[in-house]
Amino acid sequence: MADQDQSPNGAQPEGNPQSEHLNIKVTDNNNEVFFKIKRSTKLEKLMNAFCERQGKDVKTVRFLFDGTRVTGQDTPDILEMNDGDTLEVHQEQIGGSMMVYRREWDEV
């Protein structure tokens, strides 16, 4: 499959496979910021830098790599990231019920 071919494989050389630095794109739907990061650097640093840039709270933001949540302790090595990979930033999702909204509507 084409999709499977695209999937990151540590063994496959892509340009410079074991280069120490990676360029990682961090997108927020609105903004795209590139970061250069070592393979062994914890992503916490990147997350903090991005949040400071965008004026967000780190706790209310989720960084997703391939649909799974990235924690601050992860490194590009652990996640097997490649050069040019993207981290998606999403807002925290909270849900209880729709009842609250309905009540609000009733009040209005």
Next chain:
Amino acid sequence: MAANADMDWQATTNLGAITEPSAPSTTRIGGFFSSLCGFVRKPVYAIIRAFRREKKAANARNNIRRRVPISPIPTRERVLQGDGDIITPIVERKRKASEEVGDIEGGDIDSMKPSKRRLRELDTNFNDYSPWKTELWVQETIKESALLPDSSVSQEEHETKYIAHAGRNRSSISPLRADTKKHPSYRFSPYKRTPRPVLPKVVTLSRAQNGLREFLWAADEEDEKDTMDEETPKQDNTAQSQAEPVKAEAIGAKSMPANLARPAPIQQKMPSPSTTNDEKSTEASSSLFDEEEDAEYRAYLRRDHLSFDADGYKLPIDGWISPETKKWNEEHQQRLAAQAAIEQQTPSRPPRKFSPDTSPDPLQEVTLKVKIEKTEKTIYTSPFVEDVPQEEEKGRSASPVVEIKPEIAPQTKSPAADVSAVKEQPEAIVEEDASVLTDILETPAKQLQNLKISEDTTAKEYRTPKAGIFGTVRTDRKTRRQVLIEERELEKARGEYKLVPLSAEWDRKVRNAVKNGHARWEATDFARVVPQYSGFGHQSKWLNDAVINDYIAMVAQHGCRDDRSTQVPTVAALSSYFFAKMSDPANAPKRWTRKIAGKSLLECELILLPINSGSHWTLCTIEPKKCKVTMYNSMGHGSNASHARTILGYLKFHLGNAFEEGKWTVNDKGVSPQQTNSDDCGVFACTTARQIMLGQMDKTPYTHEIMPIARKRLVAELVNGGLIKADES
């Protein structure tokens, strides 16, 4: 305002009658001031102008021109040569920056300095623990420790050093300087924090003093010698008694059985005949060192112990008995003897048994008795009897004390007494024993009688063996897979993963996790699930994506536990963020669905997809083998149908030609228990996913009443990293 000012001015200056108070007065004042300023201004300007002119002239004289930035003209030749001057400094800076960072907007993370705020967060106590301060402290302590008196350093050397040090730092010497410490300014100085060690004074003795000291020493020694000579004859009598504890210790240290810690039946006050004169003399010489005192001191050090024998004697510790214990044991023996004497006088009462090991089995007692009668050393009937070496017992029996008082010592626990006790025991007990015995004897026979062939549990179900290469018999064999599936079916039928309340231990773990967080989940995440366990009063009971996504991923992982590594997962979980991507299937990230890419999705049995829309959690399940999409909503209303449509649209795009239009069915009202409050929908979504995966949703649907348990279980299972069985929870 102006009028007021004018009035004031008029009042103060009193310039006569004015017909028009406002306008003319102002003009008059302005004119007055302007004329005054004009007078001043003209000469000032003249001076400034003159100064400038002079300066210009001076510059011209010195060939200094006005500084104007001149950029070199970018001619074609210069550009081709690559002259650096052509590029403006701003452009140059940008180029350099891009070279360093690699033309990246966000910058190099590793070379990036942390922000000031971050720094402040990191080390709040910067001043207290800063490295420069610690180094200063270390240096200082090293400096001073070198000056402290050392045994290896001679006194003179130390003295010189001390004096040198004192010269350098007078505050330690001069009282005047020391007084300055009381000054308030000193209170705020940093030097106060590192107090200097108090150096001992160097005592130098004069020659005369030294001589006197030596003389005194000599006198003391002589005195001591005298006293020793006097004491030696006195100690001869008591030498042996004093030496005893040490002896006991020496023996006990080797391999002394516990019983020897007890005293001999009656104390031997006579010295044993084996001790010769030579030994006495050696003991006398060694008794300069007060042994009794030393033994006492040791006893004090080790503390009197409180571990008892079966008979109530104190046991030695590490084969060592303190004299106090010895004394205690002797007293105890006398006590026992007295007790036994009383009991003998009143034989109706059975003697008390101290040792719990003596069983009521009469057979054993009989054998014991026989043994004891054979040896004829019937002092103790405790279970330790056999361990006692014979020599010791001989010595005991031979000791004269036993002959003197034969009534007391041996009869404390003689076998005769034991036997009589057995006899005197009420008959009921004996009967009971007998019945027990008969039971034991008869049980195999009874068991045999009761056994039936039909209930034979020992026979196993042996499967017919495989047909060999040359075999002709074909047998119905099961693959491992089939066996596994059967086992799982059984598991489902048994309901091993029921939602039962947690045990106290798990409850404690949950409480701990909610308070402190666990692994990747922070305390705030868990506090949403079990708010009553977090220490912060009112909490939101609404679950967030961190818990829900991870829990559903864990549920999927549980579903895949029998999978091969290369297989398409049986149960897959999608992130709650994926639903937003589904509305635009062409741009949906393909790497998120790597494992179920393309047609391989159809090999999957169950896909769990939590949906968060309008701050409400719902669950969507996709069953590709059955071509079913089901929406589970714990509120019973909402935009389930539209969600289902988006999902179907995504599937259509994802599968391409493999998508069969007519086959797929959508059930936007999956049977789900309904919530009764406005907080639990996240828990419902999680629990529904769990039950569906376990196949329990149709058989034993849960209700809203189970929510408090389900909330705790949710945390417990996340902490556990897998579902918890009902009997393990």
